[in-house]
Amino acid sequence: MELVDYVVLLRRRWLVLVLGGMLGGVLGVVSTVGQPDSFRAEATVFLSLDRGGSVSELAQGSSYTQGIIQSYVLLVTTPTVLQPVIDELGLDTTPQRLAKNITASSPVETVVIEIGATAGSARGAADVANAVASQLAVAVSDLEPSASSNSERIKVTTIAPASPPPFAFAPQRKLMAVLGLAAGLGLAVLFVVLRELLDTKVRTEEDVALVTEAPVLGAISERAGSEPELVPFSGDAGSPRGESYRRLRSNVQFMNLEGTSQVVVVTSSSAGEGKSTTAVNLAVTMAGAGARVLLIDADLRRPTVAKILGLVGEAGLATVLSGRAALADVLQPVGPQRMDVLTSGETPPNPNELLGSHQMGVLLQAAREQYDVVVLDAPPLLPVSDAAVLAAQADGALLVVNGSMTTRKHVETSIQSLLMARARLMGVVLNRVKGQVSSPYYYGPTVAQKPWGLRLRRSPA
Structure with missing residues (x-):
């Protein structure tokens, strides 16, 4: 079959395509029914080395902080940080379960940690993210070794506190409807084409x-x-x-x-x-x-x-x-x-x-x-x-x-x-x-004329 044959085939089977797309879209929406809304909030913290104020010392401090920042990213989802958060907010969960709803990452060549929290409400997600940021500062302060001067310690500062998000990020009902529509339409096209290719009946x-x-x-x-x-x-x-x-x-x-x-x-x-x-x-x-x-x-x-x-x-x-x-x-x-x-x-x-x-x-x-x-x-x-x-x-x-x-x-x-x-x-x-x-x-009357009835013809005597 050539491309034009496929186009003609799909035009002829347009109803199957429409029904397939509609069914896929409906199933995509139905798949989100019963799923609770999930909200995500994000807080951003900044790590710095509290050392002298010269340009050289600041550059050395920044390089040192970048070298150890991944360790602090991993620290975010540990019980050392999360257990105090659970105690502070009165959450009915464990550090291990809460860790599944917490993300932490650091953009390349920065000393910034982005902390994300997921919860069933917008205010709950913001509260968890801010509490994790605060407890991270406490944990870092407690884990830092004692030094001769306070100016040698890592300092964690919240530079962008989390705020309640206006919309839930999951389930994404519109996206699921569009994906279901696309999947249904694709399956309908596949069905029509395969049916035509596998159909051995002589029709044309x-x-x-x-x-x-x-x-x-x-x-x-x-x-x-x-x-x-x-x-x-x-x-x-x-x-x-x-x-x-x-x-x-x-x-x-x-x-x-x-x-x-x-x-x-x-x-x-x-x-x-x-x-x-x-x-x-x-x-x-x-x-x-x-x-x-x-x-x-x-x-x-x-x-x-x-x-x-x-x-x-x-x-x-x-x-x-x-x-x-x-x-x-x-x-x-x-x-x-x-x-x-x-x-x-x-x-x-x-x-x-x-x-x-x-x-x-x-x-x-x-x-x-x-x-x-x-x-x-x-x-x-x-x-x-x-x-x-x-x-x-x-x-x-x-x-x-x-x-x-x-x-x-x-x-x-x-x-x-x-x-x-x-x-x-x-x-x-x-x-x-x-x-x-x-x-x-056909070139004739648009209204069917009454046909002649069949009748026996007398043979000539």
């Missing part, structure tokens, strides 16, 4: 191109709830979906370079992909264009054409192939145009043998002589080999692919079945594509 023309060089002859969008399953016999466009079938018809006609009668097998990888509906609508649109069309229900295992068109299905293809009836006796005319339907008839015990028999070849040859187009609704390719047997006797096969269920592996195996039977794959029909795929190319 690009997916088809990954498994075959055969063209996509049609893309049929999902049927709306009130939209009829069958396209009208009238040539007027009733919906973008109907226009998709007419475009499929035109592409199939363009595949007939010789201009002779066409025998087309419509099949799929698995059951439930919409091959029968596609076969019926292709035959209807062919007839609507003025062609003489014969629709054959060649699915002798699970026939559906008779049910779709509301026809009698007791006698049909199996009856003719078994020699119990002539072709003309079991044809059923449908619609106002020149379209005949040969249903499957009774379910035979040997459908594969019948479809590959000499009688089937004779029937197809007779159909070629009487009709411009012969459309065969064949069984799916993966469960049985009936469709491959039929496709070998036809001009080619249309492979119907349902984007919501067909994987690339299914398509590859189906195409391999056709190749092994030396059949020609005319192209792929993407069925039940989500979204109005054909709408950019």
